Amino acid sequence: MKFGALLLIGLSLVVSSFSLLENHSEVKESIMDRKSGIKFSKMTFQDAIRQAKASGKLIFIDVHTSWCGPCKEMAKTTFTDTEVGKVFNQKFINLKIDAEEDADGPMISKAYTVSAYPTLLFVNSEGKLVRKLVGKQSKEKLLAAVASMK
Structure with a gap:
């Protein structure tokens, strides 16, 4: 038993x-x-500039803060999308910069006049702003913005 x-x-x-x-x-x-979304690199802005010069790619910067609701939502949805990841990982050096906490945050915010979050910056290897998007972006809007930069 x-x-x-x-x-x-x-x-x-x-x-x-x-x-x-x-x-x-x-x-x-x-x-x-x-993991199939955007792969953000952990590097300084100056390192990204050097890498952009060597690779011929633009730099994509997600300028956010820890308290920003739309920033968190984009991090969970738009940035994790497979199609978005494929395009951004191929075309850009991708950085996430906390405007208040990261070392480059205040400098980036001042240099590119960031006044709302999220602010998405597309910068060339000379540090010149190519495109700036302010506010939460859907997958479709973000991909359309990239397509129009050709």
């Missing part, structure tokens, strides 16, 4: 661990999907 009960408990543990593994796979796939 005890053996039967132990066997039953053991089987239910095995079944429940398979269920946990399935859920783990779903979570892992969800995380993988997020």
